[in-house]
Amino acid sequence: GEDVEQSLFLSVREGDSSVINCTYTDSSSTYLYWYKQEPGAGLQLLTYIFSNMDMKQDQRLTVLLNKKDKHLSLRIADTQTGDSAIYFCAEMDTGTASKLTFGTGTRLQVTL
């Protein structure tokens, strides 16, 4: 079955870059996603990458995909205090239903 793993916690100083890592197991995933969840809120889609790409840049966000190692990373440049949240990576299984399999989330803490 699918399994998605992330480290639990990351602390960075404001203005530094953050890199959040994720490993997944389902090699048939078509899309891989990064979601942000702030306290008491739902999930906000930050960015996604199609499985035939190895990099995608969107303003301060850079996604890198290593399909061989099944490793996905999210780099946030110039991290701000408003970036403090839990970040989930997810893979999409487009079998019977387009379901997302999420990791356990990485809590990003941004300090001054």
Add this chain to the structure above:
Amino acid sequence: ETGVTQSPTHLIKTRGQQVTLRCSSQSGHNTVSWYQQALGQGPQFIFQYYREEENGRGNFPPRFSGLQFPNYSSELNVNALELDDSALYLCASSYLGAPPEEAFFGQGTRLTVV
């Protein structure tokens, strides 16, 4: 503002009771997926409805059931509530086959079972 509304936002139920959670889809969307997010965990897929039919189910027992209505809004029903059912329940609205950026999550319903 995603246009996906869930109700209620919070509720407390007693073990053994039944609960119904509601989700209104974004206009034009025909697919609703439900997820359970236990504290400190990532969301887990419960099931998906497409055009009023169940279109896939995760590893949840039959006491978790759902409905989708002609206007594509949806309900999640949970019977015989257990303490472990305490979680944030999220629904996601989309159009089947649409690109990922066109799927939106609601704010969730926080269910506490005591």
